[in-house]
Amino acid sequence: MSAAGVALMLGGAGILLAATPAQAAEITFKTECIPPAISNLPPIQGETTVAITAPATAKVGDTVDISWKTVKAASKNPDVLDLNKDVVQPSGNVTVGGAQSGTVAVQGPRQNPPIPKNSQMVLSEMKGKLKIEKAGDITLTPDKYTINVNQIMTTETKCSPKETVKAGATIKVEGGGSTTGGTTTGGATTTGGATTTGGATTTGGATTTGGATTGGSGGQTDFPGKAVDVTYDCGAVVPGGIKTPVTISAKKNGGAYALTVKTAKGAMASPMALPAGALKPSMNIKLGGADSGTVKVTGPANAEPIPDKAPVSLSDMSGTYTPGKTGKVTLTPDQLTIDVTMSAGAPPINVPCKATTSGVSLELDTAAQPGGSGTSGTSGSAAAAAGGLAETGASDDGGIKALALVAGTVVLLGGAVFTFTPWRRLRGTR
Template identity: 65%
Template sequence: MSAAGVALMLGGAGILISAGPAQAAEVSYKTECIPPSISGLPPVQGTTKVLITAPAEAKVGDEVEIVWKTVQAASKNPDVLDLGQDTVKPTGVLTVGGAAGGTVAMEGPRKNPPIPKNSPMVLPDMKGKLRLEKAGEITLTPGNYTINVSKPLSTDTKCAPKETVPVGATIKVTAGGGGTTTSGGTTSSSGTTTSGGTTTGGTTTSGGTTTGGSSNSTGGSGSGGSGGGQTAFPGKEVAVGFSCQAPGPAAITSKVTIDAKKNGGSYDLTVKTAKGVMDSPAPLPAGALKASMGIKVGGADSGTVNVTGPPNPAALKMGDPVNLPDMKGTYKPGATGKATLSPGTLTIKVTLGDSQMEIPCQVKGAVQASLELDTSKQAGGTNGGGSNPSGGGSGTPSGGSDGGNLAETGAEDDGALRALALVAGTVILLGGAVFTFTPWARLRR
């Protein structure tokens, strides 16, 4: 690589002057990269190769430009998705050592050629500026860097050294005094580092509305079709643990309450969860995340009632707590007697344009019933015609199937469909933000 002269900007006057010959030195270091949480993938180990270019000599008071060229990223673009042109943006941190300390924030443009699957990552050069205020030898050492991929979902992969990194460049600073500081917002001799990466903005969701009602597990309206008696049946709050499939959160713990309101021979259900049941897996626009749940019917009746909530009303930043709005559906009894309603599978659906991912979260362990109702059998009820889909869930009535097995059969079919959606969604949402190899066998699982 030729040692071209690096322009120096003198103070704020905008006068370009010649500096000492530029130097470039390639260094390599073992690196651990943390994929986005939405990917569900483990950290990946690799080797990063960096070429640091800076002027060999400068004077106190000069502001020098430093260039970070990523010769080799920690891994190739996984065999998952082709990355489009100008979708990748790197940021990083250089450590200043020697005669002075501090850090330099490095940033590259969102500019890259198309990057096919299973091919080397091509990252644009990052640049930063350092104002020199102390004489002596100044060392520049590359360190942490972050890769942001903007499409189809803005995601960050954060990479950090796993060994001592060699010095990438040295600047001989003559004359003057004072401490070395960085321009562009990073700190001086304290050594505070500026993290890179960009994310889309957003605000935390406002959460679902809740209805009143005391904790009461028992209904008591008697016959389902009668016009008098009690019409509102508040459920009791029960604790539920959910185990989610990747790339969803590993586990969710929430309090769940099922309330019912009599509507003719049926019951309108409202299901409430605790606030902050999970963290947003990525920056999401308003309307991108939606939850549904399969309410298990037991006791004298059987089957599943699907309840669905509205999408998130406001945009979410990555890591924001997610408050699921109330989920609603209709329960039509399929048997006469005391029927119980308990929380079942929670499904998180993420939709971005034409791309969609469904993450099923299965109930862990035994769960108490939140509500018990005195019911009267209705034509087409859960026990006589399968799961009631009126809440907008994915289950559908099974027609002439045996009533005692409908809930189990529907769950198996639904699980298969969601598994397929998970694979397709994972391929789309991972983008190229993950520096790791993702075997297709893993995606199939």
């Protein structure tokens, strides 16, 4: 959840007005929901009914709780797939008006009953906090909201009002203690109702700018990266492609860096039972800034068999980057490759996926090392880190067969449905 306007998750800062009488009012407004692009479905037109709850009164300097209860979502679960328990998570924005302006970011837990086909979507109650900065009447109005579904893979349906929405609650604010300098949480600074994000903060020698992590000097050895959403185009193998957050982290070892790359857990579901050792991932990390080329990272195959329809997670991938140039070097997730082996001794089926959208996950302040590469092509060391992970990919076997499979799994994304998984013909291979 991101901070916006005057809304910040303050972690207990300020005064919570639990004893102040709260108010709730239901507001209904016309809504348009946009399914994910990969679903190829048109926008959904409907109505959303929301109850906003907030204290009736407050004082300047107080921090108050705001809640959003979705009485009725704009769209139903389509008549295609039943949604499992606890796979839906909502988030949204409440517009702050009147004496104070801004936005409260609210979010609910991933909590829902099973939602059958062609039935109403059920969204958990969303909550946020508002720092009261000005006296007068402050209005709270429901605005955009997002439905995040984590079943087979994680995706979002975004909904927004299509008419002027009435305020759902009003807080009468008396004069009180003053606030100065704003509030800072996770790099977002709020001052007088305006929010500035992407500011730089420094912790233990690592500087975060706009969410990207920069590895500085001063004896620091661990450099955590930020998660960036990456969209992969796998051609006809995976209709619609794959979208997953990817995080690159580094640990300095002498002049080199041991890299660890993580993708989303349970990003897809297995359409059939898969044996141990069936899936083995690898990825190219693109270098930018002072250095260039790519570093290959690899992960081990699944150690345990994967039951039919069970969540599938790619293993964490590791590799070593040896800088070839001195300066600031950016690391960006690039091509993903999944090798599929259905039986011992069988040649792996190579599934290459090109990153069509990506972003910088990590920035390192490097010093050139002997043997380091700063040229195009494969840069740095592609050797796996501790654990002896072997490289995978087309370079390991020039005779790897091309994959031409048919999608066989249906995925529901809030109000959208799309097909995924290129596995059907693997049954013949096995």
